Amino acid sequence: MMHTILLCGGSGQRLWPLSGSIRSKMFLQLLPAPGGDTESMIGRVCRQLSQAGLDKSLLLVAHQEQVALTQRYTGSNYPVIGEPCKRGTFTAAAFGALHLLATGKAQPEDIICIAPADMYADDDFFRQFHRFEALLPDSGAELLLLGTKPAYPSEQYGYIVPAQEDDGGYAPVLSFAEKPDKVKALELMQEKALWNCGVFAARLGFLLEHLERLGLPVEFAALTALYPELPVRSFDKEVAERNTKAVVVRHEGEWSDLGSWDTLTARLPSQVIGVGGLWGECGDSHLINELEVPLHVIGVSGIVAIAGPEGILIADKKDANTIKDILAENSVTEPRYGETGWGSYTVLDRESDGSRLVLTAMLTLLPGHSIPEMTCDHCTKSWMIASGHGEVRVDGCAAEAAAGGIYTIARGQRHTVSAWSAMKLIEVQIGEAGDNQRRQNR
Known part of the structure; x- marks a missing residue:
């Protein structure tokens, strides 16, 4: 049997001023939804997982302060558990896996699929998950990853370098590269490298063995009690990059990580959301205004103009990610808005x-x-x-x-x-x- 753990943590500042420590980017109700309405990132992913028939074995892991908010944006249709602290994707995945084990919903021989909530993919991407349960034993791998063909030499994504794909529809993983510069990204694309989609599958027993090697408890209550003392660990660095028996499945369709204004605005249904407008030559500019006062942009192309209770951002799209560094260098004030x-x-x-x-x-x-x-x-x-x-x-x-x-x-x-x-x-x-x-x- 396979279980899907959806990681809903994170409070990144790359989508400031609309995202922050209280409202994560996955709750931004901006993406086009069926029927002409809009939906959040987490709402879209859960809807697609349900359409793929994966909702019955779905578990959401969020920060404990965002459990109620996560339930609100997913219609309370799926079980949600709350981490005591944010300790990275590896720790969150282990937290979810041990919860499934402790509640008797999963056994060590079951497959655990770990996926992020903040991605944008076509429906076929999630249908690929059904292949994992058979591919893991067929390939003899301990860990399975899902990758997609790069659309351009991105400096924001991690890359998976595969060996030649065999007839089973998977390829052994040769190496990883984390957010390379553009020159290196071009080289990786020539090597047929794939963007790392952050989706992993392994037996629950494999995760238990990894916890034991780290000297960590394999009981849910014990891990929960230890949480505040744990370091931040990412699944990529802690598990994937250290494993010598990993394979990757190639996804040929649409996928992107909606972690920047550049990638998010490319998915929006309109160039203007909220009060205000774009006037004159404003090609490839986007305006999002959550305030009740109008915001107008005149004759400026290729920018984002974002206004919310936390502040206002005007930036060239390609430079907008710099806001994360700016906020890190400046003292953080008390949040002005939250959900x-x-x-x-x-x-x-x-x-x-x-x-x-x-x-x-x-x-x-x-x-x-x-x-x-x-x-x-x-x-x-x-x-x-x-x-x-x-x-x-x-x-x-x-x-x-x-x-x-x-x-x-x-x-x-x-x-x-x-x-x-x-x-x-x-x-x-x-x-x-x-x-x-x-x-x-x-």
Whole structure:
């Protein structure tokens, strides 16, 4: 039997200002979907896995703070488990595999297929997964990878150098090259190298043996308890590049990693998303605006103009990835926007006089959702309902909530709000300066 583990971690900054530590790129609802609507990266991949008949054995691994958000964007149709910390793709894969073993859903002889959530591929790409269960024993390999023919000499992807493919539809792996420069990428393409799609398949027993060689526990609870002490390990470097019995299957169709503005905008249904426009000669430029104020670009080609609550980015497409280095060199401010299982929040203002902090935020609740009941011991709150209809509950006392209603929550009082229809409310927190209570901890 084969099980698919979809890795949903990561909070990369290459798609800033729309992605960051709270909202990962896989949740950006930008890709064209069947029927003319849009969908997120993770929604698209899960839909394709289901269409390929792989949904019954699918497990999603996300960071524990994004479990509810992952369920929201996948319709709660698949099991999701949360990592205690982000420790790389190898650790996440092991976490998922040991969960399957501990719950009795998988046995050591079963095949585990590991795949990332942030990719864009055609439907045939996922149908290839069905071949893995037979190809692993037929090839005598310990590890199977999926690669695709490079469309151009990319410096952003890893490469797999295969030997000559045999009649079984696979080839032994000779070597790997991680994100080479353009000259080396051209050489690799001449050697018939493939882009590494980040998809791996192996017996569960093989992964257990690898954990034991590293001196790591093979029990789910023990690995979970050890998580904060573990180093970051990637599956490529920890397993694939060290294995001498690996084979690669070639995918001839469409595939790309949507990890840059250049690759993502190539998949968008429109050059302009949001309020604003492109005017004059703006060939190959894209504008995405999440703000309510208009953004206009006039007579500039080949750029991205991206605006959101976290900031504004104007960049030549080929240079846009530099934002990751810029953000790393500059102090990171508190996130201004985030999404949760119940909706989203935007920080409107932060004011501090040295002893007191006043934080004002707009909360948007989805219909039928509630903010988890909580107690704030370090601040008082006021809620003003801006729109929608629902219920506010404070210390067990419920009150119907409608536009214009104002509610005050004292320190130590338990409180929650439930949305019967879509709701917006302004929240004002007043607490001590330096207090670490942050919206994203909800």
